[in-house]
Amino acid sequence: MSIKSINARNQFHGKIVEIVTGPVVSEVDIETPTGLITSIISTRSIAKLELKTGSEVIAFVKSTDIALAKL
Amino acid sequence: MSIKSINARNQFHGKIVEIVTGPVVSEVDIETPTGLITSIISTRSIAKLELKTGSEVIAFVKSTDIALAKL
Amino acid sequence: MSIKSINARNQFHGKIVEIVTGPVVSEVDIETPTGLITSIISTRSIAKLELKTGSEVIAFVKSTDIALAKL
Amino acid sequence: MSIKSINARNQFHGKIVEIVTGPVVSEVDIETPTGLITSIISTRSIAKLELKTGSEVIAFVKSTDIALAKL
Amino acid sequence: MSIKSINARNQFHGKIVEIVTGPVVSEVDIETPTGLITSIISTRSIAKLELKTGSEVIAFVKSTDIALAKL
Amino acid sequence: MSIKSINARNQFHGKIVEIVTGPVVSEVDIETPTGLITSIISTRSIAKLELKTGSEVIAFVKSTDIALAKL
Numbered sequence: 001m002s003i004k005s006i007n008a009r010n011q012f013h014g015k016i017v018e019i020v021t022g023p024v025v026s027e028v029d030i031e032t033p034t035g036l037i038t039s040i041i042s043t044r045s046i047a048k049l050e051l052k053t054g055s056e057v058i059a060f061v062k063s064t065d066i067a068l069a070k071l
Numbered sequence: 072m073s074i075k076s077i078n079a080r081n082q083f084h085g086k087i088v089e090i091v092t093g094p095v096v097s098e099v100d101i102e103t104p105t106g107l108i109t110s111i112i113s114t115r116s117i118a119k120l121e122l123k124t125g126s127e128v129i130a131f132v133k134s135t136d137i138a139l140a141k142l
Numbered sequence: 143m144s145i146k147s148i149n150a151r152n153q154f155h156g157k158i159v160e161i162v163t164g165p166v167v168s169e170v171d172i173e174t175p176t177g178l179i180t181s182i183i184s185t186r187s188i189a190k191l192e193l194k195t196g197s198e199v200i201a202f203v204k205s206t207d208i209a210l211a212k213l
Numbered sequence: 214m215s216i217k218s219i220n221a222r223n224q225f226h227g228k229i230v231e232i233v234t235g236p237v238v239s240e241v242d243i244e245t246p247t248g249l250i251t252s253i254i255s256t257r258s259i260a261k262l263e264l265k266t267g268s269e270v271i272a273f274v275k276s277t278d279i280a281l282a283k284l
Numbered sequence: 285m286s287i288k289s290i291n292a293r294n295q296f297h298g299k300i301v302e303i304v305t306g307p308v309v310s311e312v313d314i315e316t317p318t319g320l321i322t323s324i325i326s327t328r329s330i331a332k333l334e335l336k337t338g339s340e341v342i343a344f345v346k347s348t349d350i351a352l353a354k355l
Numbered sequence: 356m357s358i359k360s361i362n363a364r365n366q367f368h369g370k371i372v373e374i375v376t377g378p379v380v381s382e383v384d385i386e387t388p389t390g391l392i393t394s395i396i397s398t399r400s401i402a403k404l405e406l407k408t409g410s411e412v413i414a415f416v417k418s419t420d421i422a423l424a425k426l
Binding site: 222238253254255257258275276277 | 346
């Protein structure tokens, strides 16, 4: 089953450069043209998706999860 | 009261290029050096922060809110 | 670009049965084998993904966004 | 104090089948008619709610936290 | 079916003082002993829970959804 | 770079009273006039912001992340 597209407006295409593994959640650092993006997902998802350093991924986030600060 | 820094790991500095106003929430599009970021926040926050096209902002999101898709 | 899989542990496969359109966000009701799932996404995403009643979708949510109540 | 109902539109009634305990957050797997639902909550909440394998719970998630992918 | 307790660590007990209704989501302002809390939920949930000014509610949020800023 | 204000409507000013450190995420308990607020953020953010017991912080959360339960 392949997925054509995801509704999340904010998508960052890049490569995994580091994974910090924890017992329940793990941190995944992705190098993208925008700079380093950090995602925290369940450790089981990392195994299920067979993610490792060098894997090509899209990091995405819903608009409702993005906050703004005024400078 | 000024805020030194925010814990969110993912921060995107840019300028507002469009605001789509709704009765309760509004969409804010921010032009960053590497592309458009879209945030949806409460319409009252837009008024309170006096956000408008051209305002300089930081868009930020917690790592736990970023999902990953494998290519 | 096709996406093999998404990290979100909780995925619900179904068909869109109703869309309530708002100026900024819209409600999408998805009929799955075991009941109705409701998602609220940006109205622009609905247009971009060309979602309409009858579209086949996967609704997904990160484990960190699921709360629990004890009976 | 008993709670009559929760606003979250998406509610999944089921039984806990596994808990993976971490120092700060823990993963809770719930068997529901919809299949396995996975929640990640703070480890302290698990203790406070006295959750264990076999506990009857409702897993719930806000519509704004549900993303969609088109097939 | 009554709910004994919810895992969310952060719970604020109070009364609704205002509802701003939108076509898809609505803003609900809750007066608590220590100030105003604002929630944005789906407009259908407001109808389903029969929420109105004066209703007694608990506003709650998961720890993973709370960000921190250093002063 | 100092931040004038953040869009999140719900802000809680207080002092850190405890940090429970994990390999990937850590729990931060903040004493505020509203009572104890618990945030879970990435452990790297704690180091980056140099947060420790006694640090003065603002805990904040977007309105879309706040759910409601009717009593």
